[in-house]
Amino acid sequence: MTNFDQAFDQFASRYLPAGVNEALHRQLFGLARLIEIEREQSLPLDESAEQFVYLVEGATKLVAHASQSRDQIVAFHFAGDVISVPARVHHSYSVCALRKSAILTFPGDRFLEAASGEPAMLGKLLDASRTSLLRCREKTITLGRKSAAERIATFLLTMAERIGSEVETGVHLDLPMSRRDIADSLGLTIETVSRQLTLLRESKLIETLGRSGVLLLDPARLEDCAGYLRAA
Amino acid sequence: MTNFDQAFDQFASRYLPAGVNEALHRQLFGLARLIEIEREQSLPLDESAEQFVYLVEGATKLVAHASQSRDQIVAFHFAGDVISVPARVHHSYSVCALRKSAILTFPGDRFLEAASGEPAMLGKLLDASRTSLLRCREKTITLGRKSAAERIATFLLTMAERIGSEVETGVHLDLPMSRRDIADSLGLTIETVSRQLTLLRESKLIETLGRSGVLLLDPARLEDCAGYLRAA
DNA sequence: TGCCTTCATTGACCTCGATCAAAGAGTTGA
DNA sequence: TCAACTCTTTGATCGAGGTCAATGAAGGCA
Numbered sequence A, B: 001m002t003n004f005d006q007a008f009d010q011f012a013s014r015y016l017p018a019g020v021n022e023a024l025h026r027q028l029f030g031l032a033r034l035i036e037i038e039r040e041q042s043l044p045l046d047e048s049a050e051q052f053v054y055l056v057e058g059a060t061k062l063v064a065h066a067s068q069s070r071d072q073i074v075a076f077h078f079a080g081d082v083i084s085v086p087a088r089v090h091h092s093y094s095v096c097a098l099r100k101s102a103i104l105t106f107p108g109d110r111f112l113e114a115a116s117g118e119p120a121m122l123g124k125l126l127d128a129s130r131t132s133l134l135r136c137r138e139k140t141i142t143l144g145r146k147s148a149a150e151r152i153a154t155f156l157l158t159m160a161e162r163i164g165s166e167v168e169t170g171v172h173l174d175l176p177m178s179r180r181d182i183a184d185s186l187g188l189t190i191e192t193v194s195r196q197l198t199l200l201r202e203s204k205l206i207e208t209l210g211r212s213g214v215l216l217l218d219p220a221r222l223e224d225c226a227g228y229l230r231a232a
Numbered sequence C: 001t002g003c004c005t006t007c008a009t010t011g012a013c014c015t016c017g018a019t020c021a022a023a024g025a026g027t028t029g030a
Numbered sequence D: 001t002c003a004a005c006t007c008t009t010t011g012a013t014c015g016a017g018g019t020c021a022a023t024g025a026a027g028g029c030a
Helices: A004-015 A022-031 A108-115 A119-145 A148-163 A179-186 A190-202 A219-225 B004-015 B022-031 B108-115 B119-145 B148-163 B179-186 B190-202 B219-225
Strands: A033-037 A051-065 A071-078 A082-085 A092-107 A165-167 A170-174 A206-209 A213-216 B033-037 B051-065 B071-078 B082-085 B092-107 B165-167 B170-174 B206-209 B213-216
Touching (some): A004 A033, A004 A051, A004 A092, A022 A092, A051 A179, A051 B119, A071 A092, A071 A119, A082 A092, A082 A119, A092 A108, A119 B051, A119 B179, A148 A190, A148 A213, B004 B022, B004 B033, B022 B092, B071 B119, B082 B092, B092 B108, B119 B148, B148 B170, B148 B179, B148 B213, B148 B219, B190 B206
Antiparallel strands (some): A033 A092, A051 A071, A051 A082, A051 A092, A206 A213, B033 B092, B165 B170, B170 B213
């Protein structure tokens, strides 16, 4: 039920700093398209060109398609995130909703061109890009050098940082993604994800509540399982 | 034998577009430090703060240290690249030379602060960051969903794009990195890297010349081995 | 409330790549 | 030119995680 003006204002309040060139504001307003997508529905994108996406509401996954239905989830995104969706080169990328989501899309080239004269906005975009890069690098470590157990622990801690809520007994997570999504993100299978969660449950490190609820009972000990460097 | 002024000029010609604010130019000149590092030597960095690095000459690897001597190479870099080296969070990062290299380093916070008013420079940095992000995402696919054979083929093609030279018989590579580096980059072991190269050699897809030379005899067929999406 | 579909869990078995071990090729310096 | 490294290749074995198959929740809808 999001309307376009509301959505754009939300975007502007985060990425168009006060005092930004009014012409740029109007230009971006003209470029933006609001799209609502249902759970497990992919954003209909022009694969041949890069796109910028602002996630107004909901949660999404950025999926890279390797050959023959082997998908790799490159990143998860939540409301407020800006996502740069690459054009197809050796692999193709798409944005898919984990639950009902509202999204503003911008054609990549014209978006960057519009932003190119506005340092404040470029700064915001650079920040966003650097955050994505840092997350992607951490994922590289996870996928390249960690065991299944470490991957799951890392995943839970990463999600805790982003969408966890502190409760008396630990940190509570309401995961919007399925076991398949977790597996596709960590380079594992759903069976392995499930088995590792069971092991963590048996070690009293987590509790699971239905399909989406996870309670991290001992985040500190979980960090040891994640293969993180010990605090210096 | 690189001197500072030469190195900085090279950096300026690539990242400080013509007509850039003269004060910014001087400010960055003051922030830069030239360091020469030998093969397998790591750049002595302040782990606690982010650093920007400009690679003047040579070739380097960006290494992430997971616990207990398990290293993951996050990216390779060649002359002209700008590298953003993250501060230590859950893992620590370092830049290590593949061969003798010359490097300009800038403290991350002050570098970004200096650039913040200059749209032309921010644009260049955003480009660099987006290129790194795209490469990192492709690596994510490789590490998350590809077999050892596909990883090696992908690696060879990626290197061909960056440092390959066309010759009559194919594409020639003079790899600056060891088998260990390749393994640490692809999430494999040196033995597996060696075995896969042998298989490619036996399939007449490549020839190897000494330790560092590789000749890609049939890049098109190698793309099929890389698990790339078929051209649309 | 209870069926019914979908998603998650558990079990049995197998495979790819890791590990351990040894031999072979490239470089470097005397 | 040879000796002594280091780096790479090859072989034998092992194990973590994948695959295949069946059972067991959860949530949606009549």
